[in-house]
Amino acid sequence: MQPLATLLTPERAACQIPGLSKKRLFESLARIISDDQLSLSYDEVFSHFIAREKLGSTGLGEGIAIPHCRIGNCSQPTGALLTLAEPIDFDSPDNQPVDLVFALLVPEEATQQHLDTLAGLARLFSQASFCDALRAARTADEVFRIATEAEAVPP
Template identity: 40%
Template sequence: MTITDFLAPQHVVLDVRLPDKRRLLEDLARRAAATLALDAGLVRGALEAREALGSTGVGGGIALPHARLAQVRRPSGLMLRLRPGIAYEAIDEKPVDLVFLLLIPAETPSEPLNALACVARRLRDPGLVAALRQIRDPAAFYARLTDGR
């Protein structure tokens, strides 16, 4: 599985300004709901329920909010770069500026975990993360994220 299996180029949004984590989750829910023809409140509730279990801020300015939804048939992603970063209750307590939302089907146990692991592996590369913070064009950002060049 690769990121291109669940992230389309048009789902990369750069330099979004949001004041806090709550507004970020609302924005992610609204964007994902529009893409997948779902109710934004349903998506937001699922994201908030997941965050209540523990922050998805993995450190290094990166957050991987995700949720399982019965209405989702296959993994679906959305990538945002925030300017400036926001407090997110990340494990290292640093502000988050790179956010990869992943919505996954509720019923299939392994495929969704593979999608999340795929994103986590890519965003563990410090060189890639540094490049993603500098790229100005969403198409170039997508290309770098998905193929490493």
């Protein structure tokens, strides 16, 4: 998996986002990503997240979701990391609400890279200490720092 530092920017990390539904979450993610990546339009990002989610929930369980999609105007894998002030329903396999969200966009043709990155993210988010640290964060800068420093932790 690519280090999170190559997927994230400080502008695409957010902390304690207030009361959301899944749709509002995707709107927030689309805004955060499109504001930072000018080649990716808000409408395109939002519609790709919605279309992917209709195929099945991207909730992993344990309060974690990794919404992801492949998108044409994406030149390199791009991520956004959010912690939520209140957990939201995400149709996760364990029926637990979600409060940690890592959104991933990859270039349309990057099928294997997409799968490899998703697997790496799932391994990282399966570490209770990593998730606990994110949940304890109180600022976006802290969320970004925790995420980018976590690469030193073995899976």
